Amino acid sequence: MSQAHGAAPQSELLRRMFDAAIASAQPELCIPPHLPAPPRGRLVVIGAGKASAAMARAVERHWTGPLSGLVVTRYGYNVPCERIEIVEASHPVPDAAGLAAAQRMLDRVRGLTADDLVLCLISGGGSALLPLPLPGITLEDKQALSRSLLACGATISEINCVRRHLSAIKGGRLAAACHPAQVLTLAISDVPGDCPHEIASGPTVADPSRCEDAIAIVRRYGIALPQAMRAVLEGGLGESVKPDDPRLARAEYRLVAAPQLALEAAARVARAAGYAAHILGDAIEGEARHVGTVLAGIARQAAERAQPFAPPCVLLSGGETTVTVRGAGRGGRNVECLLAMLLALQGHPRIHALAGDTDGVDGSVDVAGAWIGPGTLAHAAALGLKAQEALAGNDAHGFFGALGLSVSTGPTRTNVNDFRALLVDAAA
Structure with a gap:
């Protein structure tokens, strides 16, 4: 995996931000x-x-x-x-x-x-x-x-x-x-x-x-x-x-x-790593897949147009989305949001993301969430995993588990709701 702006791999930075959010509460x-x-x-x-x-x-x-x-x-x-x-x-x-x-x-x-x-x-x-x-x-x-x-x-x-x-x-x-x-x-x-x-x-x-x-x-x-x-x-x-x-x-x-304080703690970690950190909101609601699509669109605009924020930057948000379960999967609002995000980003080379629940349990599964990078969609296709089918069946947990991209924390013994971070690197 490529290196984040000035320091650790992007996935490590995303996880440190998530851990900081949990620790603050x-x-x-x-x-x-x-x-x-x-x-x-x-x-x-x-x-x-x-x-x-x-x-x-x-x-x-x-x-x-x-x-x-x-x-x-x-x-x-x-x-x-x-x-x-x-x-x-x-x-x-x-x-x-x-x-x-x-x-x-x-x-x-x-x-x-x-x-x-x-x-x-x-x-x-x-x-x-x-x-x-x-x-x-x-x-x-x-x-x-x-x-x-x-x-x-x-x-x-x-x-x-x-x-x-x-x-x-x-x-x-x-x-x-x-x-x-x-x-x-x-x-x-x-x-x-x-x-x-x-x-x-x-x-x-x-x-x-x-x-x-x-x-x-x-x-x-x-x-x-x-x-x-x-x-x-x-x-x-x-x-x-x-x-x-x-x-x-x-x-x-x-x-x-509260969620806002947790996002501020994550922002401090991002800034210490050389990224501008922007909190989009601590009370974002709506269908998880729709929120994921919108967040991906904002990240792409930042990456390609330097609007509304110039990269390198991190876009943080919290709140509580919802999942309408229609398929046979196990749901999970954070992983469903992330899976929709993955599809909308289409392997963008400079965007990484993590979504997780600060209580360590996303939906009914003892997994906090997952993370994605530019190569995630291609890797899934190489393994025969179909992202669109997984989203339609509410099976994001199964999808990310098969890729080894699940984020597990164990019981955090706190709960300040959802955590989402999109990391947008600058162009080379």
Whole structure:
């Protein structure tokens, strides 16, 4: 592989940028500055998400007084804690372990006093990990709905709106159960726009959306609901906690890590290697394949016209795209975006790219993403791999795996959403 501008191969630089983005959102770095003063009463730690166990460990390491608690994280994302119980559950489709943990979490915060403090640690993935349905709705109902929402092409905002109105713990209900205790939520954002009620479906914040909004989303994507779910939404029984609810008067919310900060960390790595770094956006949404095509077009314009940026440069972006699964493949929004990018670039000799999920899991596969270079498309053809067929079948993971171009991180124990970097070298 050719050398990057002034230093390492392009693939190595892309990976160092990705690693820097992940490192910027590590709980050990971002949690301690936000820890509160000790309360007069008890400190109870709760939380959910792919980063929640690592967040809990950071709290334990930097908190000198007594505490107890319970957090739930994804299978494989556990870290050892001494005073906070860590439960593992399924993501992205919920399971019985998550349901039991959610019920126990509610039980722990009931009966607190005004002198007590609840420290809630929230990160991406918390919605699936706290699947406590409203009465009459079964776990099996929730699982089927999750699969339908994940496959239909709905945005994360739409998915979480439906989740909030069918849950006994999301949409501010967890904070309401803590009343009259003080609640401080420390959150790591994985959603476009960093909106508090979208991160893990907002268990400790007010929700401005309504049951009618959830019904409209379900109808938009043609999702068939069981009778119990329809009754909850149509009868208004799933209405979430609203901004004027007095039970949230003592609830505070702080964002401690976010996609923009991760992109800025990657930009610093690019600049240190001699590339101009440009952040195109931290909240880019849309069908993954369409986003990939557009990003490829911007990179080609930079390479050939020095517009809107002159090479050598790196184009960075984040957000959360979607995949409408129509084929038999395993999906994965980052690899699907990258595969569409590969087809649009057509082996451009000066453009390399990486796309990955900062939680280390792209879709349902324990692979973060993949990378491409100028020779990737020709190499695939020589091996008999057909990029267009792989894209049509939502099988980007299979395509890049066969080429040995997958990017694996293992559990990162954080989550600040998608990461995309296109590296554009100057002409020789």
